[in-house]
Amino acid sequence: MDLMYSKDPNVFNNPEITRIGNCQFRRFRTEVIRKNEAQLGPYTENDEAMINCAELDDNVEIKVTKSGQFLTSMHIAPYFYKGIIGSRGSRKQEIETDTGTHIKIPRTARTRINLIVLQMRDNHPVTHFISIPVLSQEIKTNFLTFKSKLLDGPPMRGVEDSIFLSTEKLHLTITTFVLLDDFEIENAVKMLQDCKTDIIDPLFKNVGPLKIVMQGIEIMNDDPTAADVLYGKVKLNVPKYSTSFQKMSDQIVDFFARRGLIRQQYDNVKLHVTLMNSRYRKRDSEAAGNNKKSRESFDASFILDKYKNYYFGEAEFSSVYLSVRFTTGDEQYYESAAAVSVV
Incomplete structure (x- = not known):
């Protein structure tokens, strides 16, 4: 004006x-x-959608060549090559142009590659997970009783045998992975061993045998008439170590996230044992090779009212496993790539 x-x-x-x-x-x-003149709004950080790039480069060895160039090496599973190289090498050329490298790899190019790998991992089905078995004869017996009462009781929408988990595979999931070759699996195994030294041992030093107590049930969502997952609530039998149990789980996730193997989604791990999951529902359409039908929930209202504080039992808390998804080992639990003892 x-x-x-x-x-x-x-x-x-x-x-x-x-x-x-x-x-x-x-x-x-x-x-x-x-x-x-552009009218600019206030600047805000979109923290939830961003990856902390600085955390991806811990413990990176960078060498200086005789010609004064910087050199480092990094393992990338073959599955990720297409994302890094791109069509006719276009993505690789873009990274080289933007970062002034020949993929011999200063930090900026390394970070770009790490981000591509993380994004591609997000779109790949889970292959492995950190698990804690919750298995004992008491828990198996009480879980089967719980299951029988529901299946033999009044009809409930969506409740059928196929959505119950196997008694031999009841467990807590601490975090999940996409590990696509032997190198990545061996790396995860080593990290789990480091977790024992750096996290598990200090938290449970000089502690006698501990047990996981499973009592009470809850659902993941807010609407009991349309539940997808019903789980058992857990704690340790020695109350003062329940905080250590949560802290151990959170720190294990943080440990793997800082080394670029997973993306950390939440501040705290939700400690639970899945008992019913609508994802496991078997349909006639699956026999014909068509399993793309949308997920069908179940009505958990009656279950929550009648069995809210149901006691399943206790199981030894002795080991943490790197388990292989969709497998069954000799003892009917998941096959294990590695295991570390707790006490």
């Missing part, structure tokens, strides 16, 4: 006097708006 369109009377009545030599000049204040 210029002088002629100002609505402020002081612009005309009280001009600023400027003296230059023996001359005086009246200087009228003006209001100026640039027509094409």
Whole structure:
């Protein structure tokens, strides 16, 4: 807005006097708006959608060559090559151009590659997971009794045998992985062993045998009439170590996230044992090779009312496993890539 369109009377009545030599000049204040100036909102960080790139480069060895160049190496599973190289090498060329490298890899190019790998992992089915078995004869017996009472009781929408988990595979999941070759599996195994030294041992030092107590049930969502997952609530039999149990789980997730194997989604691990999951529902359409039908929930209202504090039992808390998804080992639990003892 210029002088002629100002609505402020002081612009005309009280001009600023400027003296230059023996001359005086009246200087009228003006209001100026640039027509094409962008109107910017406040800047905010989208923390939840961002990856902390600095955390991806811990313990990276960078060497200096005789020619003064910087050199480091990193293992990438073959599955990720297509994402890094791109069509006819376009992605690789883009990274090289943007970071001034020949994929011999200064930090900026390394970070770009790590981000691509993380994003591609997100779109790949889970292959492994950190698990804690919750298995004892007491828990198996009480779980089967719980299951029988539900199946033999009054009809409930969506409740059928196929959505119950196997008694031999009841467990807590601490975190999940996409491990796509032997190198990545061996790396995860080593990290789990490091977790024992750095996390598990300090938290449970000089502790006698501990047991996991499973009592009470809850669902993942807020609507009991349309539940997808019903789980058993857990704690340790020695109350003062329940906090250590949670802390151990959270720190294991943080340990793997800082080394780029997983993306950390939550501040705390939800400690639970899944008992019923609508994802496992078997349909006639699956026999014909068509399993794309949307997930069908179940009504858990009656279950929550009648069995809210149901006691399943106790199981030894002795080991943490790197388990292989969709497998069954000799003892009917998941096959294990590695295991570390707790006490």
